[in-house]
Amino acid sequence: MSALWPEWVAELVSLVHEEGMPEGSGTNGTEELISSVANRLAARGLEAPARTTVQETVKTVLRRLRSAGK
Numbered sequence: 551m552s553a554l555w556p557e558w559v560a561e562l563v564s565l566v567h568e569e570g571m572p573e574g575s576g577t578n579g580t581e582e583l584i585s586s587v588a589n590r591l592a593a594r595g596l597e598a599p600a601r602t603t604v605q606e607t608v609k610t611v612l613r614r615l616r617s618a619g620k
Contacts (some may be wrong), residue, residue: 552599561587562611575616577609584608 552558567587572579584605588598598604 552603554597557591557596558599558604561590562608566611566615568581571615571619573607574614577612579607580608583612589598606607 562583565583569586573581584601587604588601591598
């Protein structure tokens with residue numbers, strides 16, 4: 551796990567809380583969500599983990615939150 555992980559997860563949670571879930575179903579929106587988190591971190595002068603490091607996590611989060619909302 552990357553040392554960047556805690557800030558990345560906190561930013562992901564903040565983004566979903568502030569903007570809601572991305573449109574779509576299942577894992578739709580994975581790449582957009584990863585980019586949004588990376589952009590928000592960059593705006594704060596922080597580095598994001600590699601996309602490949604977070605991709606499966608974002609897919610799992612999207613599936614879980616979307617299934618919970620149904």
